[in-house]
Amino acid sequence: MAGNAPEQLAAYISSLSNFVKYTEIDGNYSHVGATLADAVLQSNNDYERNVRRRIARIRTIYAGEPRLSDLKRLLLRIKVQEFLDWKGTRKPGTFLDLVDVLQREVVDTEDDLRQWLSVPDSREKLLAIRFIGPKTADYLKILVGLPVAAMDRHLLGFLELAGLGKLSYPAGQDVVHKTADLMQLDRAHLDHSIWRYMSSGKASAVDGMPCCPTTSRRVV
Numbered sequence: 001m002a003g004n005a006p007e008q009l010a011a012y013i014s015s016l017s018n019f020v021k022y023t024e025i026d027g028n029y030s031h032v033g034a035t036l037a038d039a040v041l042q043s044n045n046d047y048e049r050n051v052r053r054r055i056a057r058i059r060t061i062y063a064g065e066p067r068l069s070d071l072k073r074l075l076l077r078i079k080v081q082e083f084l085d086w087k088g089t090r091k092p093g094t095f096l097d098l099v100d101v102l103q104r105e106v107v108d109t110e111d112d113l114r115q116w117l118s119v120p121d122s123r124e125k126l127l128a129i130r131f132i133g134p135k136t137a138d139y140l141k142i143l144v145g146l147p148v149a150a151m152d153r154h155l156l157g158f159l160e161l162a163g164l165g166k167l168s169y170p171a172g173q174d175v176v177h178k179t180a181d182l183m184q185l186d187r188a189h190l191d192h193s194i195w196r197y198m199s200s201g202k203a204s205a206v207d208g209m210p211c212c213p214t215t216s217r218r219v220v
Helices: 005-015 032-041 047-061 068-074 080-084 090-104 110-117 121-127 134-143 153-161 169-182 187-199
Strands: none
Touching: 005 169, 032 047, 032 068, 032 080, 032 090, 032 110, 032 134, 047 080, 068 090, 080 090, 090 121, 121 134, 134 169, 134 187, 153 169, 153 187, 169 187
16 A cells, blocks of 8 residues: 555545535444444444434433443343344344443443543454454444544445555555544544445445445444
């Protein structure tokens, strides 16, 4: 990858008349249960159809239980499937595994979660949870207001459209971060702006395939 990749990406973004730079994104719920639910449910999912209303429901019905300790007590009374309003076992199981890890790490409030996610070894502990990959780990950081890009096929496809080729997750993330810094944008805001551009159908096709219908992640 060329050393001028951030400049190349910034120039490509500037050339797109219909590219919108968003400055507000979902997250910062001040509710640990809602934040963890968002992170777990969004993976490989249609956010608008299947996730947004569930997060809104959690924030409404369980508004008085914003801490992890509140969530643990709640889950003694109801099943995790009821809390998430989700059938099946895979996502609820991942949610419970995540709750257990955070409890061991003495995370209780969303501020605690933000501080814990800022510690480098937190990533390794998240990735040890089954069905949590790099994108979900980074997306969780975005939800608590940390400036990071969560790379998915939308963002990697955008880098390909910019002429940067097929990049790995870390290489692509590094380019997006450096481009955001160059353009004096919050890294998470550039992530979201690219995601919205790609998921809205504004982009051209990549490798002859229609690019990126709206699946997974948040939409403001």
